[in-house]
Amino acid sequence: MDALVWAPWQMTWVDGSLPITMNVRTGPGTDYEVAAVVPQGTQARIYGIDPGENWFLVEMEGYSSLYWLYR
Numbered sequence: 074m075d076a077l078v079w080a081p082w083q084m085t086w087v088d089g090s091l092p093i094t095m096n097v098r099t100g101p102g103t104d105y106e107v108a109a110v111v112p113q114g115t116q117a118r119i120y121g122i123d124p125g126e127n128w129f130l131v132e133m134e135g136y137s138s139l140y141w142l143y144r
Contacts, residue, residue: 101128
């Protein structure tokens with residue numbers, strides 16, 4: 074996870090739900106494998122963002138791992 078911009082002592086949780094069905098990936102970019110297709114309305118919590126500020130590292134209801142989601 075060297076591509077993560079994150080300072081745990083400054084972390085602010087951002088909760089929300091996915092507005093559309095989306096692919097989540099194992100890393101921040103389309104070169105990474107699609108880990109799951111997540112349905113619209115799935116609750117998600119953002120943990121971090123990549124240095125280019127295009128991909129969020131998210132935790133989602135019903136999934137046991139953190140995945141990357143394009144913003």
